[in-house]
Amino acid sequence: xxxxxxxxxxxxxxxxxxxxxxxxxxxxxxxxxxxxxxxxxxxxxxxxxxxxxxxxxxxxxxxxxxxxxxxxxxxxxxxxxxxxxxxxxxxxxxxxxxxxxxxxxxxxxxxxxxxxxxxxxxxxxxxxxxxxxxxxxxxxxxxxxxxxxxxxxxxxxxxxxxxxxxxxxxxxxxxxxxxxxxxxxxxxxxxxxxxxxxxxxxxxxxxxxxxxxxxxxxxxxxxxxxxxxxxxxxxxxxxxxxxxxxxxxxxxxxxxxxxxxxxxxxxxxxxxxxxxxxxxxxxxxxxxxxxxxxxxxxxxxxxxxxxxxxxxxxxxxxxxxxxxxxxxxxxxxxxxxxxxxxxxxxxxxxxxxxxx
Amino acid sequence: xxxxxxxxxxxxxxxxxxxxxxxxxxxxxxxxxxxxxxxxxxxxxxxxxxxxxxxxxxxxxxxxxxxxxxxxxxxxxxxxxxxxxxxxxxxxxxxxxxxxxxxxxxxxxxxxxxxxxxxxxxxxxxxxxxxxxxxxxxxxxxxxxxxxxxxxxxxxxxxxxxxxxxxxxxxxxxxxxxxxxxxxxxxxxxxxxxxxxxxxxxxxxxxxxxxxxxxxxxxxxxxxxxxxxxxxxxxxxxxxxxxxxxxxxxxxxxxxxxxxxxxxxxxxxxxxxxxxxxxxxxxxxxxxxxxxxxxxxxxxxxxxxxxxxxxxxxxxxxxxxxxxxxxxxxxxxxxxxxxxxxxxxxxxxxxxxxxx
Numbered sequence: 071x072x073x074x075x076x077x078x079x080x081x082x083x084x085x086x087x088x089x090x091x092x093x094x095x096x097x098x099x100x101x102x103x104x105x106x107x108x109x110x111x112x113x114x115x116x117x118x119x120x121x122x123x124x125x126x127x128x129x130x131x132x133x134x135x136x137x138x139x140x141x142x143x144x145x146x147x148x149x150x151x152x153x154x155x156x157x158x159x160x161x162x163x164x165x166x167x168x169x170x171x172x173x174x175x176x177x178x179x180x181x182x183x184x185x186x187x188x189x190x191x192x193x194x195x196x197x198x199x200x201x202x203x204x205x206x207x208x209x210x211x212x213x214x215x216x217x218x219x220x221x222x223x224x225x226x227x228x229x230x231x232x233x234x235x236x237x238x239x240x241x242x243x244x245x246x247x248x249x250x251x252x253x254x255x256x257x258x259x260x261x262x263x264x265x266x267x268x269x270x271x272x273x274x275x276x277x278x279x280x281x282x283x284x285x286x287x288x289x290x291x292x293x294x295x296x297x298x299x300x301x302x303x304x305x306x307x308x309x310x311x312x313x314x315x316x317x318x319x320x321x322x323x324x325x326x327x328x329x330x331x332x333x334x335x336x337x338x339x340x341x342x343x344x345x346x347x348x349x350x351x352x353x354x355x356x357x358x359x360x361x362x363x364x365x366x367x368x369x370x371x372x373x374x375x376x377x378x379x380x381x382x383x384x385x386x387x388x389x390x391x392x393x394x395x396x397x398x399x400x401x402x403x404x405x406x407x408x409x410x411x412x413x414x415x416x417x418x419x420x421x422x423x424x425x426x
Numbered sequence: 427x428x429x430x431x432x433x434x435x436x437x438x439x440x441x442x443x444x445x446x447x448x449x450x451x452x453x454x455x456x457x458x459x460x461x462x463x464x465x466x467x468x469x470x471x472x473x474x475x476x477x478x479x480x481x482x483x484x485x486x487x488x489x490x491x492x493x494x495x496x497x498x499x500x501x502x503x504x505x506x507x508x509x510x511x512x513x514x515x516x517x518x519x520x521x522x523x524x525x526x527x528x529x530x531x532x533x534x535x536x537x538x539x540x541x542x543x544x545x546x547x548x549x550x551x552x553x554x555x556x557x558x559x560x561x562x563x564x565x566x567x568x569x570x571x572x573x574x575x576x577x578x579x580x581x582x583x584x585x586x587x588x589x590x591x592x593x594x595x596x597x598x599x600x601x602x603x604x605x606x607x608x609x610x611x612x613x614x615x616x617x618x619x620x621x622x623x624x625x626x627x628x629x630x631x632x633x634x635x636x637x638x639x640x641x642x643x644x645x646x647x648x649x650x651x652x653x654x655x656x657x658x659x660x661x662x663x664x665x666x667x668x669x670x671x672x673x674x675x676x677x678x679x680x681x682x683x684x685x686x687x688x689x690x691x692x693x694x695x696x697x698x699x700x701x702x703x704x705x706x707x708x709x710x711x712x713x714x715x716x717x718x719x720x721x722x723x724x725x726x727x728x729x730x731x732x733x734x735x736x737x738x739x740x741x742x743x744x745x746x747x748x749x750x751x752x753x754x755x756x757x758x759x760x761x762x763x764x765x766x767x768x769x770x771x772x773x774x775x776x777x778x779x780x781x782x
Binding site: 216219220223224226227228230231234235236239248251252255256264265267268269272273276277280385386388389392393396397399400401404405407408411412415417419422 | 572575576579580582583584586587590591592595604607608611612620621623624625628629632633636741742744745748749752753755756757760761763764767768771773775778
């Protein structure tokens with residue numbers, strides 16, 4: 071479907087209505103660039119027209135049309151939009167009909183649309199608290215064990231390298247500071263986000279994808295609920311609240327496992343490690359780690375939910391959406407990590423100097 | 427099913443045979459601990475027996491029985507095994523019938539069994555080369571873009587922190603060495619493994635899970651192919667071959683992006699960075715990074731394939747298997763990273779001293 075994937079459920083809904091009664095006089099035909107992925111063709115009687123490349127504003131208007139419950143005005147309004155859309159464009163229909171943007175651009179666009187909708191609805195206070203608490207219980211307590219285990223091993227792995235090299239340089243006393251800064255600024259937020267992306271992000275994409283494929287999302291619309299309110303916003307809020315807390319726990323346990331390993335294997339006293347870490351750290355390091363985690367949580371949940379609600383093609387599509395959601399979440403985390411590091415840490419720092 | 431999940435397809439196969447003809451006089455009943463997850467109960471007429479907690483050796487014998495193609499002999503031999511199994515055990519059946527190991531222990535056991543089978547068949551030379559090349563093309567070239575992009579951003583993020591802190595310490599000239607060692611020993615193998623686990627590991631689990639749920643794995647057995655030869659070994663070999671090469675590429679691009687950022691933003695010359703890196707690095711650092719990557723690749727593919735072939739419960743089970751496979755692959759990568767770092771890097775190193 072060349073229209074944005076967000077509006078696809080609307081057309082399916084209209085098509086089902088039309089197939090039940092035969093009174094419709096619609097006159098619009100939609101050209102599908104991925105015929106094998108469509109579960110059912112949506113055809114209207116009448117002369118054929120091509121509805122190509124609508125502007126991003128259209129999905130909201132099409133979405134509003136849905137609430138009228140009258141499919142005939144819906145089709146009529148779409149027809150109007152099509153005529154209006156042709157006037158400003160100087161391109162010939164021949165060229166437009168041959169070209170179609172790739173599907174992942176539409177999905178990327180749906181990420182932005184979904185993010186905007188979540189922000190707007192959260193600011194309006196339209197939050198389904200029971201769902202949010204359910205999702206928070208999934209993201210938070212059930213992920214603590216895996217995040218802590220991963221953070222402990224990452225801390226020990228980096229301790230081996232830092233203690234090994236810095237001992238010969240005569241910087242024994244600064245090992246704690248280096249570990250504390252590396253953990254608070256980079257490792258804790260990123261490791262927590264990686265585990266949550268693999269565990270929670272793929273679960274979100276698989277769930278919403280299955281709901282989309284089995285038309286449960288359309289059922290929610292029929293029942294009068296907004297799927298963004300009911301399904302997406304609780305998940306986004308849950309990850310934004312849970313990840314900063316998980317990062318704090320991971321930072322604490324990572325430092326503890328580093329100190330234990332340095333003391334047990336390499337003979338560095340725990341007191342030296344802790345004292346050096348205390349002198350190197352500032353409150354901004356902890357605050358920036360939590361802000362980073364919140365941004366990562368938002369990226370994970372919005373990308374996973376957007377990929378879930380734009381799933382096509384049955385069980386195979388659900389698997390593909392899940393895999394793509396995890397990969398794009400991971401890439402988004404690393405890009406955001408660099409951007410936030412560049413913004414948060416300007417100029418030369420002097421915190422490591424305090425513990426030499 | 428309390429028997430190992432590896433033997434579950436065999437029983438399903440036997441059950442289908444028995445249901446087609448009604449001549450069988452078997453006398454074994456299997457007690458299932460997850461009734462809601464089984465698509466179909468396997469029952470035989472006759473006196474009921476409880477088949478509890480077989481030893482790990484049994485799956486191989488049960489698997490061998492499959493090749494006879496005679497369901498009656500299969501059931502008869504199972505009966506023998508059950509009687510033999512009771513004799514050495516002093517535990518009362520009442521206690522055994524109340525206790526059942528959790529499902530993830532059986533899946534963990536199937537990981538070890540599958541790993542052993544892959545090693546044995548690889549050493550025997552039973553490699554399906556066309557499938558291996560297909561999987562290698564999926565793991566290798568199609569993942570290069572994502573791995574390189576991720577590695578570039580990780581390199582830049584760590585460069586910000588290292589240059590910022592080391593400048594004030596007067597260790598400007600050692601920034602390249604620190605980055606090179608951090609990349610070659612920890613960051614390149616781990617970042618590559620994380621991206622491959624999210625992208626390839628989940629795809630493996632989803633594919634094999636779907637095949638298992640839709641009984642395509644049983645069809646392979648009917649056609650005389652061994653699913654381990656045809657499906658699992660090519661995937662394991664592909665990841666073991668591709669990950670070391672991906673790690674080399676990621677290390678190169680990570681160092682390049684670090685040098686460009688340090689020169690462009692922080693004024694540390696590229697020549698200083700690369701000269702310091704050259705003096706800090708040794709060939710063992712590169713070799714150990716590639717060995718680490720190969721171990722990570724083996725962990726990712728064996729865990730994902732084992733979770734895929736032990737999927738139960740339809741589309742929901744496929745989603746759960748995919749999510750669990752990614753999480754356990756990530757945890758396995760971090761644990762193996764610590765273990766290999768501890769084994770490979772003993773004692774105090776003096777490589778960083780060379781570049782001051």
